[in-house]
Amino acid sequence: MIKDWLGWKVSTQTLPRLLRWIERSKYSKFKKNTLSAVVASLVYLIWKARNEKIWNGKDEDVNRVSCTVKEMVKHRNSIWPKQVEAKDLEWFRNL
Numbered sequence: 001m002i003k004d005w006l007g008w009k010v011s012t013q014t015l016p017r018l019l020r021w022i023e024r025s026k027y028s029k030f031k032k033n034t035l036s037a038v039v040a041s042l043v044y045l046i047w048k049a050r051n052e053k054i055w056n057g058k059d060e061d062v063n064r065v066s067c068t069v070k071e072m073v074k075h076r077n078s079i080w081p082k083q084v085e086a087k088d089l090e091w092f093r094n095l
Contacts, residue, residue, distance in 0.1 A: 001066040002038060005095060015043070030088040034077060041072040070095070 003010075012018045022035045045068055049060035077092060 001062070002042065002069060005066075005070065006035070006038065015039070028085060028088050030081065030084050031091065034073060034092065037073045037076050038069060041069045045069060045072075 002008075010018065010021050012021055018039060019036070022032055022039070025032065025035075027035070045060075045065050049065060052058045052060055074095070080089070
């Protein structure tokens with residue numbers, strides 16, 4: 001769901017490889033920061049869902065986690081850096 005939302009074509013199997021891919025990509029700094037925010041949000045929400053399952057026996061809905069990631073990333077980037085290219089703003093608004 002998240003990869004489709006972002007239009008990712010990357011097929012890494014581990015978190016370190018994904019982070020390395022983001023770092024080495026030819027994306028702008030803004031896109032790299034956005035993708036890093038997505039990864040950080042996913043890690044946090046997966047950890048949170050795991051704890052809910054272990055300690056409270058509650059299952060987290062995958063669609064809800066996906067929507068929460070989107071909200072977190074959009075909220076994080078709602079305060080734009082001073083220099084963001086128009087194409088990056090357009091890309092982000094279309095997410």
